[in-house]
Amino acid sequence: MDQARSTISKIFNGEPHSYTRFNLTQNMEGDNSQVEMKLSSDMDEEVGGNGVGDHLNHNSNRKPYVAQKLGRTPKNLCFMAAATLLIFIIGYLIGFLVHRKKEVAPTCATSVSAFQEPPVHETGAAPLMDWDDVKKLFADKISPSKFESVLSEFTSADHRAGSPGDKALANKVITKFKTYGMDTWNDEHFVKVQDPPASGYNKFVFKGTEQRPTGFLSYSATGKVNGTVLYAYYGQESDFILLRDKNINLTGRVLLVRAGKISFAEKVANAAKMNAAAVLIYPEPTDYPIGDTTELFGHVHMGSGDPYTPGFPSLNHTQFPPVKSSGLPKILAQTITAAMGTSILRQLGGQNVPQTWGGINRLGDESDVITLEVNNVLVEKEIHNVFGVIKGFVDADRYVVIGAQRDAWGPGFASSTVGTSVLVELARSISDMVKNDGFKPRRSIVFASWSAGEYGSIGATEWLEGYLTSLNMKAFSYINLDGVVGGRNGFKVAASPLMHSLIEGALKKVSTLNKAVSLFTQFGRNSWESNVYEDLKMDNAAYPFLAFSGIPSVSFRFTSGSSEYPYFGTMLDTPEKLNSLTSNDVTRLAEIASQFAGHIALRLVHDHLLGMNLTRYNNMINTHVYRINKRVKDVRRMQPQLLPKDLTMQWFFSASGAYGRAAHQLAEDVTNSNLDDIEMCRIINDRIMAVERNFLSPYVSPRESPFRHILLGSGPHTLKALSSHLDALKAGNPGADADLFRNQFALATWTVQSCANSLAGDIWSLALMET
Numbered sequence: 148m149d150q151a152r153s154t155i156s157k158i159f160n161g162e163p164h165s166y167t168r169f170n171l172t173q174n175m176e177g178d179n180s181q182v183e184m185k186l187s188s189d190m191d192e193e194v195g196g197n198g199v200g201d202h203l204n205h206n207s208n209r210k211p212y213v214a215q216k217l218g219r220t221p222k223n224l225c226f227m228a229a230a231t232l233l234i235f236i237i238g239y240l241i242g243f244l245v246h247r248k249k250e251v252a253p254t255c256a257t258s259v260s261a262f263q264e265p266p267v268h269e270t271g272a273a274p275l276m277d278w279d280d281v282k283k284l285f286a287d288k289i290s291p292s293k294f295e296s297v298l299s300e301f302t303s304a305d306h307r308a309g310s311p312g313d314k315a316l317a318n319k320v321i322t323k324f325k326t327y328g329m330d331t332w333n334d335e336h337f338v339k340v341q342d343p344p345a346s347g348y349n350k351f352v353f354k355g356t357e358q359r360p361t362g363f364l365s366y367s368a369t370g371k372v373n374g375t376v377l378y379a380y381y382g383q384e385s386d387f388i389l390l391r392d393k394n395i396n397l398t399g400r401v402l403l404v405r406a407g408k409i410s411f412a413e414k415v416a417n418a419a420k421m422n423a424a425a426v427l428i429y430p431e432p433t434d435y436p437i438g439d440t441t442e443l444f445g446h447v448h449m450g451s452g453d454p455y456t457p458g459f460p461s462l463n464h465t466q467f468p469p470v471k472s473s474g475l476p477k478i479l480a481q482t483i484t485a486a487m488g489t490s491i492l493r494q495l496g497g498q499n500v501p502q503t504w505g506g507i508n509r510l511g512d513e514s515d516v517i518t519l520e521v522n523n524v525l526v527e528k529e530i531h532n533v534f535g536v537i538k539g540f541v542d543a544d545r546y547v548v549i550g551a552q553r554d555a556w557g558p559g560f561a562s563s564t565v566g567t568s569v570l571v572e573l574a575r576s577i578s579d580m581v582k583n584d585g586f587k588p589r590r591s592i593v594f595a596s597w598s599a600g601e602y603g604s605i606g607a608t609e610w611l612e613g614y615l616t617s618l619n620m621k622a623f624s625y626i627n628l629d630g631v632v633g634g635r636n637g638f639k640v641a642a643s644p645l646m647h648s649l650i651e652g653a654l655k656k657v658s659t660l661n662k663a664v665s666l667f668t669q670f671g672r673n674s675w676e677s678n679v680y681e682d683l684k685m686d687n688a689a690y691p692f693l694a695f696s697g698i699p700s701v702s703f704r705f706t707s708g709s710s711e712y713p714y715f716g717t718m719l720d721t722p723e724k725l726n727s728l729t730s731n732d733v734t735r736l737a738e739i740a741s742q743f744a745g746h747i748a749l750r751l752v753h754d755h756l757l758g759m760n761l762t763r764y765n766n767m768i769n770t771h772v773y774r775i776n777k778r779v780k781d782v783r784r785m786q787p788q789l790l791p792k793d794l795t796m797q798w799f800f801s802a803s804g805a806y807g808r809a810a811h812q813l814a815e816d817v818t819n820s821n822l823d824d825i826e827m828c829r830i831i832n833d834r835i836m837a838v839e840r841n842f843l844s845p846y847v848s849p850r851e852s853p854f855r856h857i858l859l860g861s862g863p864h865t866l867k868a869l870s871s872h873l874d875a876l877k878a879g880n881p882g883a884d885a886d887l888f889r890n891q892f893a894l895a896t897w898t899v900q901s902c903a904n905s906l907a908g909d910i911w912s913l914a915l916m917e918t
Contacts, residue, residue: 153530157615159786164417168359168735171225171431172660172687175253175630179610182355183327183895183910188284193478196917198504201474201581203496204682211550213293213723214402217533222457222817223391225453232669235430238400239294241310242784245378246583246785247417251255251727253266254391257445258293262810262872266378270458272621276585276586276611276753278753279753279902281580281586281596281749281753282542282656282746282749283578284584284586284601284744285576285580285742285745285746285749286745287578288576288577288579288580289576289577289726289738289741289745290571291734291735291737291835292734292738293572294568294733294734294738295573295734297568297571297572298564298565298568298689298722298733298734298737300319300562301316301565301567301568301571302558302560302722303315303316303558303564304557304558305557306553306554306555306559306563307555308340308528308599308600308601308602308605308606309340309528309529309530309554309598309599309600310554310891311662313530313531313553313554313598316553316567316596316918317333317531317533317553317596317598318561319460320533320553320567320570320571320596321333321533321535321596322533322572323571323575324533324535324574324594325535325579327535327575327579327879328380328578328582329535329536329537329574329578329594330535330536330538331533331534331535331536332530332533333531333533333534334531334532334533334534334606334609334610335529335530335531335572336461336462336529336530336531336532336605336606336609336613337454337461337527337528337529337530338453338455338456338458338461338527338528338530338599338602338605339455339461339525339526339527339528340365340366340453340525340526340528340599340605340660340675341365341366341367341446341452341523341524341525341526342363342523342524342526342600343363343367343523343524343526344522344524347520347522348361348380348522349363349481349520349521349522349523350482350520351427351483351517351518351519351520352518352522353376353491353494353515353516353517353518355493356833358483358487360442360481360482360483360484360487361442362442362443362444362446362482362483362484362846363430363481363521363523364411364415364444364445364446364480364481364482364576365447365448365602365603366444366447366448366454366475366476366481366602366603367415367446367476367478367479367480367521367523368477368478368479368521369479369521369522369523370479370517370520370521371518371520371521372401372424372479372518372519373517373518373713374399374400374401374424374425374515374517374519375399375400375512375513375514375515375516375517376400376401376403376427376491376495376511376513376515376516376517377390377397377400377401377402377403377423378403378492378495378500378508378509378510378511379397379402379403379404379418379809380404380405380413380415380417380500381404381408381409381414381908382402382404382405382408382414382416382417382426382428383409383413383417383495384417386504387417387421388470389501389503390510393394393498393501395498395510396422397418397421397422397423397742398422398423399422399423400423400424400511401424401425401427401517401519402418402425402426402427403427403428403429403491403511403822403848404418404426404428405408405428405429405430405431405434406429406430406435406443406482407427407431407434407435407703408723410445410447410448410684410685411446411447411480411482412444412446412449412450412474412476412603412685413449413685414426414428415476415478415480415875416449416476417448419476419477419478419532420559423478424478424479425478425480425481425519426478426479426480426481427444427481427483427484427488427491427519428443428483428640429482429483429484429487429488429489430443430480430484430485430487430624430713430871431485431488431740432485432489434486434710434713435713435721436713437489437674437714437717437719438485438719439484439485439486439489440484440486440487441484441717441718442484442494442573442717442718442838443482443484443570443715443716443717444480444482444556444557444601444716444717445482445601446478446602446603447473447480447714448472448474448476448602448603449474449475449476449602449685449792450472450473450474450535450587450603450685450853450854451605451607451608451685451688451690451695451853452472452602452603452605452608452609452612452691452853453605453608453609454471454472454474454475454603455469455470455471455916456470456609456612456614457470457472457473457474457476457849457850458842458848458850458853459612460609460610460612460613461596461605462613462737467592470850472850472853473850473851473852476740477916480521480523481519481521491517492642492892493508494515495508495510495512496509496511496512496514497508497509497510497511497515498510498512502512503640503776507563508639513797515633522532528597528599530599530605530606531590532595532598532607532609532610533595533596534593534594534595534596535574535593535594536591536592536593536594537574537578537581537591537592538587538591539588539589539590539591539592540588541589541590541593541691541741541751541825542589542590542829542832543590544591544621545589545590545591545621545622545623545832545836546590546591546592546593546621546623546696547590547592547593547622547623547626547746547748547751547832548593548595548622548623548625548626549570549573549592549593549594549595549598549625549626549748550570550594550595550596550597550599550607550625550627550628550688551563551566551567551570551595551596551627551628551629552566552567552571552596552597552601552604552606552629552688553567553596553597553598553600554597554599554600554601555720556601556707556716556717556718556720557717557718557719557720558718558720558721558722559575559601559720560720560721560722560724561630561632561712561714561715561720561724561725562601562629562630562715562716562720563600563726564722565630565631565632565733565737565740566590566628566629567628568595568632568737569627569628569631569737569740569741569744570594570595570596572741573594573595573744573745573748574577574743576741576745577592577713577745577748577749580771584878586597587611587752588615588749588753589752589754590751590752591752592748592752595607595610597610597688599631600688601716603686604688604690607688607691607692608691608695610886611691611695611696612693617698618698619696619697620836620840622696622698623698623699623751623757623832623836624646624701624746624747624748624751624757625689625691625693625698625700626697626698626699626701626702626744626747627687627688627689627700627702627703628740628744629687629688631703631704631705631706631737631738631740632704632705632713632725632729632733632736632737633704633706633707633711633712633715633728633729633731634705634706634707634708634710634712634728635660635707635729635736636708637670637705637706637707637709638666638669638670638679638703638704638705638706639679639681639704639706640654640675640679640680640701640702640703641680641681641682641683641684641687641689641702641703642679642683642689642699642700642701642702642703643683643693643699643700643701643702643839643859644758644760644762644763644764644767645699645759645761645764645838645839646699646700646701646708646747646759646760647676647760647763648695648758648760649701649747649750649751649758649759649879650675650680650747651667651675652746652750652758653743653746653747653750654666654667654668654670654671654675654743655667656746657739657742657743657746658733658739658741658742659683659731659739660736664763664780666739666743669900682701683859685854685861687702687704689701689702690854691853691854693839693856694845694853694854694855694856694858694859694861695790695843695849695853695854695855695856696840697839697840697842697843697856698839698840699759699839700871701899703740703743704742705736705739705740706727707827709729711788712725712728741899748871755820755822755828756817756822756828756831757832757833757834757836759816759835759838761810761811761813761817761835761838762807762810762811762814762889764806764838764842764858765806765807765810765811767858767865768803768806768807768858768899769803769807769872771858771866771867771869772796772799772803774801775799775866775869775873775892776794776796776799778873778877779794779796779873780874781877782873782877782913786877786879789876789885790876790885790889793842793888794889794892798900799892799895799896799899802896802897802899802900802903803899805899805903805904806899806900806903807904808903809902809903809904809906809907810838810906811904812907813831813834813835813838813906815906816831816834816908817831817835821822830908834905834906834908836904838902838906839856841901841905841906842856842857842858842859842898842902843855843856843857843860843865844856844857844860844895844898845898845901846864846894846896846898847862847864852864857895857898857899862893863887863891864894865895866895868891869888869891869892869895870889872887872891873888876888898916902906
């Protein structure tokens, strides 16, 4: 019996030599942790990652312990039989205990608690929580009453980028994140922005009257110009075409344009193309009922981020030589009040405006001389982006980013306060779901509060530039919360085509102010892509994520129906103005905005596979192929000497077809995938994440053309630009270059083909795709 007791003690307590290694490792790609326990040759036990669905394998090579040879005494034989029986009973007990532990506690934490208790994570093979339960749980966390205190806490009269007010709000945000138990960090940049002169002023003199507007446009050229005024409506390209058709020379003119339709930067860029000397922008009272003396603030950088560090981050330890963005204007630009603008307009002579512009105004003539002086100063500011993260339980190194601008020209209640409050409430709600309700997101959620958004999404873009190589491999989506509440009678969404199914799903599930009606029913009216969807514009903070970094992005907002919120970029963007415009429903609208953003984010981190529309881009490519092919034929017919005979559309057709086949094959792989195969799910998700990124042209400089996306970007490398270039060739425009077109056409063709190659997956799949 003493020997039996010793045997039992050795098996349950373990002999010193039997335990050889206990190792907790995590691979470089963020795969789930694995716990390995290697025992001696008597037992080999291995417990997988986080313990869910793992099992124990016992491989025994031990021969029965028989100390006596055949022919021993009956006493010894009896002892041997008893020992054999005892060993059998002990083995049975061990098997029973192991089997019971698997049923009761499937995590490795229980199995190896004698050594160390690692955090419990889900492997991903089994559903973490039913999607319907996730939706209900999240809906219960968000309410208008919770927004009242948050909106009040983050309301600030002065929080311009880099100011003490901006830093105070940053501290409030990061304190909230820490309170929710999130890991937090801070991203610091030193950026150059242009502010109005600290001593002095900007001014203009017209008909002997001097005016000194206090509003300004950051990044305008500085200096003094004299010229004659020309009224150019909204300053769109179509407006300048009408003026050109009237044989009006725009060279050296000071253009007076209305605010709206397009960004300030686009108006100035269009004017510069026409060789104008300067641009004055005013709010037409019929478009902006904000009062005659309300000043406008904005920027005119045709791009995003710090224009003095294009393509790389504004960090004080970078040693790049001085450089400027190609998007900086070379002409003067200044905002003026409605009273100033209408006063100039009433005094203009010359021709009548085109009938399509309406009114009885005149365009201006040689006698309408004006002098404009812009004295803005370039300053360096220290800005801080702050972050919090809810880590995923399966693919923690893959994440959706939710962000909101924190700074504003003035009070900025609609432009930044509401978005920041929604960001904080989303962080609180989802953190609480994870901490207290058992929700385990498969992937991580990063919450970001940006600074210097008013100067052209500087904080967000500098972060992208600083971590581009990591982000475009691991960030699979961006959700923008800027300006989400600007009215109550309309709803607009701008996004990557890859996200259309996610958007439609959220529209159908999230209710409006009338709880019985969904966003889809009220605003989509059975065709949300016609009534709700709009193009993602350059002045949207989501644009650099999509067009610069290749990250599928979405931005949305409540509007006042057909008109935009008129107080953006003014000192009148206050709680009182927004409440007046929304019938005091700001908190309820903020709740709905949170539900919409949260629905998309939670779906992305809950499902085994990312729910992206993989074939949507195929339709866009085919449309461009058709347009380019038609224009090539037109040029050959009208200007046959411009395009060489060996220029063929064959390879462009081939690349387009290859992309279509690869996209459909990936969609088929998604449909036929085994959701229990976690490694295969990860491989497919990585292929899905590569779709957007592969549309970034590798042949253009981020300094000259930062928005490299060939379908949604900006610059001569885009497919849209190729069509425009052919139009110029067809019209015999002297500035059109046939060799330049041919080069861009070849690069675009290969970019599309490279996208197809990447979508195909493994290198050996390329040949199979072509057969």
